Amino acid sequence: MNRLINVDEFFKLVKSNQKVVILDCRFDLMNKSYGVDSYAKGHIEGAYLFDLETALVDPISEHGGRHPFRNHDDLIKEFKKYGIDDDTIVVAYDDGDMQGAGRLVFQLNNLGHYKSYALDGGFTSYKKYGGKIQIEKNIPNASEKSISTKADWSFIVDMDYVKSKLYDKDTTLIDSRSNPRYLGLEEPVDKVAGHIPSAVNYFFMDTMDLENIDKSSFKSKEELQKHFQNLDPKKEIIVYCGSGISLMVNALALDIAEIPYKIYPGSFSDWISYNDNQIATGDENN
Numbered sequence: 001m002n003r004l005i006n007v008d009e010f011f012k013l014v015k016s017n018q019k020v021v022i023l024d025c026r027f028d029l030m031n032k033s034y035g036v037d038s039y040a041k042g043h044i045e046g047a048y049l050f051d052l053e054t055a056l057v058d059p060i061s062e063h064g065g066r067h068p069f070r071n072h073d074d075l076i077k078e079f080k081k082y083g084i085d086d087d088t089i090v091v092a093y094d095d096g097d098m099q100g101a102g103r104l105v106f107q108l109n110n111l112g113h114y115k116s117y118a119l120d121g122g123f124t125s126y127k128k129y130g131g132k133i134q135i136e137k138n139i140p141n142a143s144e145k146s147i148s149t150k151a152d153w154s155f156i157v158d159m160d161y162v163k164s165k166l167y168d169k170d171t172t173l174i175d176s177r178s179n180p181r182y183l184g185l186e187e188p189v190d191k192v193a194g195h196i197p198s199a200v201n202y203f204f205m206d207t208m209d210l211e212n213i214d215k216s217s218f219k220s221k222e223e224l225q226k227h228f229q230n231l232d233p234k235k236e237i238i239v240y241c242g243s244g245i246s247l248m249v250n251a252l253a254l255d256i257a258e259i260p261y262k263i264y265p266g267s268f269s270d271w272i273s274y275n276d277n278q279i280a281t282g283d284e285n286n
Contacts, residue, residue, distance in 0.1 A: 003105050003255055005091060005117035006215045007125045013089065014046070021084050021140075023050040023092045025100030026123070029189075029245070035100075042133040044093060044126055048082055048140045052100050052245075056107055063159070065270035066189070066243035069107060076111065076147050085145035089115045096122035096210060096217045102248030106263065112150035118252065124213045157238055157262050159270055163277065165238065166198045172231060173199040174261075176241040176250045177268070184281030189242055192272045194279040196240065201285055202228070204246045207253035224257040237261040243269045 005013070014020055024047045028034035032053065039049040055078050058068045070078070084090060090108060092101040101118035108116040119126065127133065165171040175195045180186045182201040187193035195201070207224060208217050218224065231237060237259065241247035244265040254261045264270075271277050 001114075001255060003102075003109070003116075003118055003252060004120045004216075006120045007129045007131070008215065010091060010119055010126070011129075011131075013091070018089055019087050020089045020091060021082055022047040023082065023090065023104060024048065024094075024123075025050050025052055025092045025104050026094045027052045027100045038095070039137070040135075042135055044123065045132040045134045046138060047093070047134070048138050050082070050092070050104065052103060056103060063266070063270060063273045065266040065268075065273070067103075067245055067265075068270075069110065069244070069265050072111060072149060072151060075107065076149065079108075079111075079113075079147060080143050082140040083143045084113075084147065085143040086113075086148050087145065088143070089117075091117050091119055093119035093122045093126070096124040096213045098122065098208070098217050098249050098252055099245050102252050103245050106248055106251070110152060110156060112148065112152050120216045120218065121213050122217065125215055125217075128214070155262050157264050159264075159266055159274065159277075162196065162238060162240075162264050162271070165236070166196070168198075168236075171236045171238065174237060174239045174250060175199040175201050175268070176204040176239060176247045177201075178203050178205075181242070183283060184279075190269050190272060192279055194281040195284075196268065196271050197278050197280040198284060199240075199280070201283075202250060204241065204249040204253075207249060218253055218256055221256050221258075224253050228254065228257050228259055231259060233259045238264055240264040240267040240271075243267055 026035045026038045092104040094100040175182045184194035239247045244267045
């Protein structure tokens with residue numbers, strides 16, 4: 001499935017007669033005001049500010065992780081505020097790190113809305129290729145039309161499902177975090193260090209070349225296929241991270257490499273919220 005749109009395709013899309021809503025999803029896990037501040041300094045022409053931390057996330061509870069998927073009823077109301085309905089093509093963007101944009105697209109996909117794309121290369125690529133920068137804030141008009149809820153859970157798994165697949169010979173569990181966090185050598189965010197037992201480590205940043213963003217944030221298809229060459233596409237692949245955001249980068253990279261997968265949105269922060277769940281440390285890549 002194609003969840004990405006490059007800057008050339010984006011420019012053509014906004015010049016077409018189709019209904020397009022552009023959402024600025026820039027954010028920083030460690031700086032809550034980053035998205036608002038970045039938008040105020042300049043954004044894609046016509047884009048609306050979209051706060052991932054409030055618009056896409058349910059309140060934190062005992063389980064579900066640090067960034068639980070927002071319930072569908074509230075999520076639909078949120079999207080309708082931005083004029084999104086069944087006839088809308090949604091383009092989400094960030095700085096090119098693809099985390100915020102990826103998260104938004106996957107949540108739209110979960111609603112059954114597949115006319116949604118993450119701008120590959122993000123704001124960086126847009127500026128590089130002459131996109132007009134706007135300073136003034138855009139105020140969306142709510143849509144009175146419906147968003148059909150044909151929820152798609154086919155690519156999403158929960159904690160119980162992951163637990164049933166530990167050390168399953170037909171399943172590969174991918175931890176998308178940095179190697180020190182995977183190994184349990186450090187943990188800057190969650191209360192416990194380590195990884196879900198049986199997981200192998202594919203750091204999401206290794207799929208990208210953020211120092212040289214052109215029309216893509218990602219390495220080439222051939223490079224990504226080589227990067228993931230030890231994965232067996234005939235096996236079930238489940239991707240997770242710390243709280244369900246950076247895993248989206250690995251998921252988009254797997255799309256490019258044409259390798260099927262499922263995602264565990266609750267991720268490690270959800271896994272460790274269950275006291276009886278085991279936590280592994282050390283390397284399980286071999």
